[in-house]
Amino acid sequence: MFLCHMPERSFSYQQLFDFTQSVFKKIGCSDEHADTATKALLSADLRGIDSHGIARLSGYIRLWEVKRVNAIPDIKIIHETPSTAVVDGDSGLGLVVAPFAMKIAIEKAKQVGTGWVSVQNSNHFGIAAHHAMMALEHDMIGMAMTNASPLVAPTFSIDKMLGTNPICVAAPAGNEPAFVADLATTTAANGKLEILQRKNKETPVGWVQDAEGNSSTDANVLKKGGALLPLGGDREHGSNKGYALGAIVDIFSALLSGANYAPWVPPFPAYVPMPAQQPGKGIGHFLGAMRIDAFRPADDFKQHMDNWIKGFRNARPIAGQEKVLVPGDPEREFETERMKNGISLLQQVTEDLKVLALKFELPSL
Amino acid sequence: MFLCHMPERSFSYQQLFDFTQSVFKKIGCSDEHADTATKALLSADLRGIDSHGIARLSGYIRLWEVKRVNAIPDIKIIHETPSTAVVDGDSGLGLVVAPFAMKIAIEKAKQVGTGWVSVQNSNHFGIAAHHAMMALEHDMIGMAMTNASPLVAPTFSIDKMLGTNPICVAAPAGNEPAFVADLATTTAANGKLEILQRKNKETPVGWVQDAEGNSSTDANVLKKGGALLPLGGDREHGSNKGYALGAIVDIFSALLSGANYAPWVPPFPAYVPMPAQQPGKGIGHFLGAMRIDAFRPADDFKQHMDNWIKGFRNARPIAGQEKVLVPGDPEREFETERMKNGISLLQQVTEDLKVLALKFELPSL
Numbered sequence: 001m002f003l004c005h006m007p008e009r010s011f012s013y014q015q016l017f018d019f020t021q022s023v024f025k026k027i028g029c030s031d032e033h034a035d036t037a038t039k040a041l042l043s044a045d046l047r048g049i050d051s052h053g054i055a056r057l058s059g060y061i062r063l064w065e066v067k068r069v070n071a072i073p074d075i076k077i078i079h080e081t082p083s084t085a086v087v088d089g090d091s092g093l094g095l096v097v098a099p100f101a102m103k104i105a106i107e108k109a110k111q112v113g114t115g116w117v118s119v120q121n122s123n124h125f126g127i128a129a130h131h132a133m134m135a136l137e138h139d140m141i142g143m144a145m146t147n148a149s150p151l152v153a154p155t156f157s158i159d160k161m162l163g164t165n166p167i168c169v170a171a172p173a174g175n176e177p178a179f180v181a182d183l184a185t186t187t188a189a190n191g192k193l194e195i196l197q198r199k200n201k202e203t204p205v206g207w208v209q210d211a212e213g214n215s216s217t218d219a220n221v222l223k224k225g226g227a228l229l230p231l232g233g234d235r236e237h238g239s240n241k242g243y244a245l246g247a248i249v250d251i252f253s254a255l256l257s258g259a260n261y262a263p264w265v266p267p268f269p270a271y272v273p274m275p276a277q278q279p280g281k282g283i284g285h286f287l288g289a290m291r292i293d294a295f296r297p298a299d300d301f302k303q304h305m306d307n308w309i310k311g312f313r314n315a316r317p318i319a320g321q322e323k324v325l326v327p328g329d330p331e332r333e334f335e336t337e338r339m340k341n342g343i344s345l346l347q348q349v350t351e352d353l354k355v356l357a358l359k360f361e362l363p364s365l
Numbered sequence: 366m367f368l369c370h371m372p373e374r375s376f377s378y379q380q381l382f383d384f385t386q387s388v389f390k391k392i393g394c395s396d397e398h399a400d401t402a403t404k405a406l407l408s409a410d411l412r413g414i415d416s417h418g419i420a421r422l423s424g425y426i427r428l429w430e431v432k433r434v435n436a437i438p439d440i441k442i443i444h445e446t447p448s449t450a451v452v453d454g455d456s457g458l459g460l461v462v463a464p465f466a467m468k469i470a471i472e473k474a475k476q477v478g479t480g481w482v483s484v485q486n487s488n489h490f491g492i493a494a495h496h497a498m499m500a501l502e503h504d505m506i507g508m509a510m511t512n513a514s515p516l517v518a519p520t521f522s523i524d525k526m527l528g529t530n531p532i533c534v535a536a537p538a539g540n541e542p543a544f545v546a547d548l549a550t551t552t553a554a555n556g557k558l559e560i561l562q563r564k565n566k567e568t569p570v571g572w573v574q575d576a577e578g579n580s581s582t583d584a585n586v587l588k589k590g591g592a593l594l595p596l597g598g599d600r601e602h603g604s605n606k607g608y609a610l611g612a613i614v615d616i617f618s619a620l621l622s623g624a625n626y627a628p629w630v631p632p633f634p635a636y637v638p639m640p641a642q643q644p645g646k647g648i649g650h651f652l653g654a655m656r657i658d659a660f661r662p663a664d665d666f667k668q669h670m671d672n673w674i675k676g677f678r679n680a681r682p683i684a685g686q687e688k689v690l691v692p693g694d695p696e697r698e699f700e701t702e703r704m705k706n707g708i709s710l711l712q713q714v715t716e717d718l719k720v721l722a723l724k725f726e727l728p729s730l
Contacts, residue, residue, distance in 0.1 A: 081478030083448040084659040112477050113446030118660050141616075154677060156686040161677060169613045171620075179616065181609035187602050204601050213683030231596055231603050236569050237552050238596050244546035244692040245610075248534045251506075251544065255536075255669050256660040262676050279672060294449040295483050295621040304620050307644060311627050312519060312526055318578030321521040327609040 009350055010342040011365060016042055016054055019353065019365050023057060026360040027064050028071035029096075037095035043130040045343045048334030051191025052127045054345065058352040060093060060124070061359075062270035069093055069123055075100050082112045086257050087119045091282055094125030098144065098285050102131045105289040109140055113294030118257035121281035124148070124268055128168035129182040129331065135170060135289045136178050139298040142170040143288035145249040147259070149267040152186055153227035154243040155235050158213040160227045161263050164189055165249035170328075172292065174302035176309040180328030185246040186228045193219050193228075206233030252286035259284025374715055375707040376730060381407055381419055384718065384730050388422060391725040392429050393436035394461075402460035408495040410708045413699030416556025417492050419710065423717045425458060425489070426724075427635035434458055434488055440465045447477045451622050452484045456647055459490030463509065463650050467496045470654040474505055478659030483622035486646035489513070489633055493533035494547040494696065500535060500654045501543050504663040507535040508653035510614045512624070514632040517551055518592035519608040520600050523578040525592045526628050529554055530614035535693075537657065539667035541674040545693030550611040551593045558584050558593075571598030617651035624649025 017038055024034035041060075045053035063069040073092030077085045085104050089097035101117040108115025125131065128144040135142025148163025168182040188207045196203055196219035203217050210216040211225030215234070218226070231242030254261035260280040267274070292298040315324040345353075350365065357364040382403055389399035406425075410418035428434040438457030442450045450469050454462035466482040473480025490496065493509040500507025513528025533547040553572045561568055561584035568582050575581040576590030580599070583591070596607030619626035625645040632639070657663040680689040710718075715730065722729040 079661065081656075081659040082476075084478040084655070086660050111447075113449035114479060114481055116479055116655065141621075154680065154689055156682050157677075157680040157689045158683055159680040159689075161680055167610075169609075169616075171616050179612070181613060183603075183606040183609055185606075187597065206602050209683075213681075231606055232552065233602055237571050237598055237602070238548075240690075240692070241548040241550075241596055244534075244548055245532075247544070247692060248546060250673070251534075251536050251670075255666055255673060256506075256655075256657070258661055258665070261669070262673055279669060290449070290481065290621075291446075292621070294446040295451050296444065296623055300623075301620055304626070304644060305616070308615070308620060308627055312522075315519065315522040315524040315526055316578075317521050318523055318574075324519055324522040324524075324526075325605075327605070327612060 040095040047331035089122035097122040098125040109289040119285040120257040120259040132168040132170040162246040165246040173305035254284030405460040412696035454487035462487040463490040474654040484650040485622040485624040497533040497535040527611040530611040538670035619649030
């Protein structure tokens with residue numbers, strides 16, 4: 001038995017929940033905020049987006065340590081109309097600010113059909129799907145976007161000008177599970193590069209470029225001045241479209257709200273210096289909710305969504321593939337499996353959590 | 366001089382406008398509808414999207430001949446809330462129905478901050494940008510989407526389940542020209558295949574697949590049972606994201622409105638049989654408008670948009686590229702040039718227009 005060399009250890013969702021919640025309380029979060037933040041953070045681990053879950057907990061805490069995250073934010077609406085609002089997150093955890101904003105979007109949708117909330121002065125919000133999916137139980141379509149620190153070079157650019165800027169749309173169905181599309185507007189997210197780095201493998205062509213803007217397959221290229229590429233990879237394969245989508249997310253999240261944008265978005269790692277120029281406050285999000293019955297009866301919509309989903313599931317798969325998937329399928333399968341069998345964490349992550357336990361005098365996981 | 370062998374002939378915008386307007390009047394369109402439809406159609410020629418402009422005029426007329434286009438539609442709202450509406454296009458030209466719906470979106474945005482209109486029972490609406498850009502003069506962000514007949518195979522699918530389903534977002538700037546991103550959710554649009562067909566060239570890898578779902582570079586593959594690929598090309602390059610984006614457009618345009626969706630969207634060519642199953646009415650669009658000052662003062666937003674745009678224009682270009690472009694730049698340059706120097710049409714297109722002139726007893730172009 002060489003336990004100390006085991007690369008992964010498995011924990012129940014409840015174990016991770018209790019630990020994470022305790023950490024957020026230790027930095028001063030209210031019970032309610034700690035609960036909200038923990039649910040948002042761990043939804044990533046449940047859904048198989050390991051790069052955005054508890055693996056980032058120590059990163060959030062470091063942002064609190066350098067006073068970039070405010071654990072007791074006064075989150076508030078600073079401007080509104082019947083269908084819109086701008087929220088100032090007061091430097092709170094995005095994990096708390098985004099659900100606050102999404103609730104406002106849902107309330108406005110109840111009143112006037114749709115609600116749209118742009119957020120300034122926030123921080124990383126975890127996975128977009130968690131927030132968008134809040135709309136589902138209200139028979140609404142939910143949307144969530146966020147900008148992020150610049151890792152992506154637009155088409156023809158050497159410079160990194162955009163974040164991975166994800167878009168999520170969640171739409172309810174009837175007997176079928178909900179449609180949930182959650183996508184970074186890059187060919188590959190940073191988490192996929194990290195997996196290749198650990199395996200010492202190269203990336204496919206079209207994921208990254210080097211510091212001079214040449215096509216590269218070096219999974220470590222971001223540390224050497226390289227960049228992620230927009231969805232499409234290069235101009236010939238439509239990277240101008242991935243670039244445009246990332247730009248739309250930036251405009252909705254930050255230009256509408258007054259947050260920082262483009263290359264001036266604050267970095268997630270606390271040790272990376274803040275950009276010299278700051279045209280806005282913190283990072284920006286955009287949350288939306290559309291009440292289905294503001295368009296047609298919800299039951300009609302859901303029945304047709306079931307028909308739509310079944311149509312795609314019944315499409316003929318290409319040789320070597322078992323079936324055609326509907327957006328949200330892989331994440332839902334992860335969630336079912338991990339809720340039942342637990343969540344495996346890499347040794348590096350559990351070591352990070354041990355350090356947090358020591359720091360905050362909590363029982364180690 | 367071998368005029369009859371010249372491949373292209375140039376016309377002024379006004380010449381094409383007068384001719385197109387006359388044709389629409391000949392099929393029975395009101396003066397107002399003929400004007401609206403002509404502007405929408407020719408905006409594609411001006412902006413360099415030749416596949417969606419006057420080249421399609423004879424196609425629209427054939428749809429009228431087989432009674433799939435109603436030249437005197439009673440376009441109306443069939444359901445609404447303060448921020449939403451569903452419009453029944455009464456089988457009208459999408460070129461007329463979409464501007465009608467966009468005006469409603471703009472009116473609702475004036476009242477409650479945003480307006481969102483889903484449209485059923487319509488036809489091909491030309492380019493999305495024309496409709497989205499209607500919002501700009503009102504200091505609003507405009508959005509336009511449409512579903513389309515199935516040419517695209519989702520990730521892992523042999524079957525064609527989605528159209529090229531474009532998304533357009535137009536956002537006003539101050540001194541800089543507006544940001545206008547108009548993108549099909551496929552790697553390459555059908556128009557690009559047609560250009561390669563004429564040149565007898567192959568496509569790059571990642572644009573199309575053959576009738577068995579294998580990667581192909583045959584520009585004629587759609588005629589042989591093949592399919593366009595979602596933006597990304599294959600799973601390794603994020604085609605699941607392009608597929609998800611096309612699906613979102615389908616849900617917003619058709620599932621919300623009661624139009625046909627997925628593989629059951631009516632084909633554009635009048636000679637292609639209609640799908641046996643029709644879960645809705647006609648094709649669907651989705652139009653949206655967000656008033657900037659429903660979020661922050663329009664002048665603040667525009668000033669930051671200028672700063673955003675200049676940031677991208679000043680990004681360092683990779684070797685061999687002159688500059689980094691902002692979405693909308695190429696189309697605007699086309700528009701300036703073509704408004705001044707005229708619009709060149711392929712011989713095949715002018716021949717088509719001559720047939721129309723004969724049919725409707727109009728002076729030939």
